[in-house]
Amino acid sequence: MKHPVLECGGLTPLCTRGPSSRAATKRCPASALQKSLLLAAVIAFCSASVFAAGLQPILGTNAEAHLLAALGRLNMTPADAGFEKNIGKPEIVLSCASNLLARPLELPRLADEVLSAVTPSDPEPAWKLARRLLDLGEDGAAFRVASGKALGDSEAAWAALDPQLAQALTQFRLRVMQADGIRKAALEDVSEDDRRYVVAAYFAGLFNAEDYADVRATLVRAGLLSDDVSRAVAESLAVDPAPSSSNFLAVVRRTDLAALLAAGRAFHGAVLDLRDQVAGVEKWPTQPARFETPFGTVIVGTREADAYACDALLILDPGGDDRYGAGAGAANAMRGMPFAAIVDLAGNDRYDTEDLVGAGASVFGASVIVDAAGNDFYRAAYAGQGSAFFGTAWLVDGAGDDVYRAGGCAQGAASFGVGCLRDEGGNDLYDVGYVGQGYAGVLGIGWLVDVTGNDRYFAGGREHDYERNDDRYVSCAQGFAIGMRPYAGGGVAALVDLGGNDTYDADVFAQGVSYWYSVGLLLDVAGDDTYSVYQYGQGAGIHLSAGLLADGGGKDFYTGYILVQGAAHDYGVGMLFDQGGDDTYTADHHSQGRALNNAMALLVDEGGDDAYFARQPDKCQGVGNDGDKREYGSMALLLDLAGKDSYSCGAQDGARMRRPDFGIVYDVKADE
């Protein structure tokens, strides 16, 4: 995985030498050549979209050939990776999540597709891929919903503004009306009671309303009835989860998710077009101007420092160091505000709220924030910053060193919708209590994309991991997806960082990991990076699920304790790919190409002099497991394709060391 521009043409052809990769200096195993050519043809066909985009596949032809050879040494073929893992019976599951259990080697290809879709600044490829991953069709037809309301109610008021600005607002209002029509169609079978029921159930559980009075108060302030919250808490305590789960999923089935996403996409397009149309406007109000529309208030700010703390359909601000408080940028249909947008063209701005639905969050609606420039500070006590629940949310921040802080369900997080945070530049800090930074729940697409800069990602410090690691925190972040076991699979989560030396810090469940019919990805294209997690992470699939971490190069440090670094557990699929640099891997046990309880694990390091440290080497480094009372094996592979390397398990350069139940350490030495 390399940046499409920086590394264009850097593909590593089979059995050839090339300056761009040390791995390319390695000779392919002759025995595998025939099989490799056949497989390469298949891979080339499958990866056509990636090749077309000029990106290097995460699992390239060279690595693929060596993978084939490693499997051959184990008396296996790629078909063996499809051993039975899809044994659950979820009522709702994404086809990509279930298919990956049967065809695990398609996981890198899926990651290639995500990378290709989110790399451009144009959001259309991301929208298209999100819909496809959610098994939804094209939404073109949705835009044909006829407008049904008169346009004149507020035009007269904003006609006094700069003509270009007034025209842009009129266009925007028309587009909002269309989006509103689509949204209403999406939810016509979902009553107000239904909406409050699922919102209460989800957020009461997420933020532990049972134990915290302030959370219960926050939920009521967000538009729920206290009875809604009490019922949600009571249902969460039931020993039998079936009735409440059945009620919840019934609401999901009554929701037209395709149309809900179409509404969000229409609103997103409206906001982006508005931003483009007002770019040349020179005459702005000297005092904030307010205009009422049937869809909410439109506020046009000044070039000075303005402060906003109110519900609004749109806040359009040309500059100044502004403050955005409660309600601003929050699309909360529970409070009658299904659409909310902020377009801020300049200045060092502050977005700060104590509400459940913060700036850049949506509940049964659509939120869009576009902050073009400045060193900005975002803080949400709960959800925010590209967070969607039954809806869509996009936050795009342009240049500047930014700080993002949130309690949870934030920074590219979604369930039953799409949540995306995209930061275009600067050295940024991301801090979330848990659930965020590329998080996807059921039918969710949660993506965090950071384009450049040396960034820091932290997830944790809010909820202890009781009964497993009492002194640790649950992170559920940094490319983490989860389903609603056993009833529904999860979505597709990705944290994508396209450049810079980055630091990823989390505790339990983070950094390309997933749980129960989901897909979690962490894709870091370039830079010297540091990854730290305690349990379940760094390319891990847990319980019938798939997780992947791919790093495109640089000297990287991977630190973890258990089930990390290309690890999988209980019919899961976990993979870690590192495409270059002198890397250091440190773990205690069940890590580094370790498959536990009938799972498939793969760690591929393509270049550099690497060190693999494991405190319990008999439980790490290409080791499978017989599943205890299940008494059959897993597939575990650790492949190092170049450099002088060091292993705790005793493997040497050039090793083809078969490992128990059923795995291998496969190393390619320099003169091989």
Next chain:
Amino acid sequence: MMATRRQNWSVVFCAFLCLVAARMSPAASYDELIFDAQRYGNTEEKRAAKKVAWDELMARGPEALGEVMKRSQLENVMIGVLAQNMVEQMDPALTAPILVQSLSSEYPRTRKLAAFFLGWHDTPQYADAVLPLLGDDEAAGAALRTLGKWHVKKAVPDVLPFLRHPREMRRIAGVNALRDIGDPAVVPELMPLLGDDYFTVREAAARALSTFGRPAEHALLDALPTSEGAARRHIIRTLGVMKSRRAAKPLRRLLKDPDPDVRQDVEEALTAITAR
């Protein structure tokens, strides 16, 4: 100062436990006990209640296990974990009759768990109660395992069809059951599985064959010359695992095989065979 503070906290905690214990009097219903015992312990209070409920359930013995098993059809993974912990820690002579009762539950999940738990202890006197579950789609895998662990030889005819079951996991369970039962007459039935589509089945079959001694050695040596693909390599490896001296000669002939993986397998097998 710190010590005093710690002592104070200990007193408070003990008092708290006493309060919880008082609530969980012997009169506490099974619904209350099971609720506390399976609950996520994210507060001190819940963890204390959990411990008290667990202790009380264990004190009530097999009857409590029966109550938990009555709820084991629920899609609540913690109920299953609770039942598992109780089976592990209670006297098998007392728990087995309870589990046998659960074999006839109307709920497939309960039957499956009961059949699975029974196999953890050596109580083959209940084999006749488990045998019918081989026809139970949900519970068949657990029944196979349990009958194998109990070495129930009369189950063999009913186990053999599972070697051709469309589900990979059933084939594995069948192979493992036959290995555990230990009747070498099944060797010819196991041989084709060395060429199964999935390594999980092939490896299980190879492991089973390696436990059958001379009959398996004969079958493997007979098959070696005409075998091919994955099956051939499993035969080579299994002969090595069995340290078959009679295999040394035919294996040496394969040292010039064009496939380097085959040559490597042969070398490793010969090393194992000739090792003292």
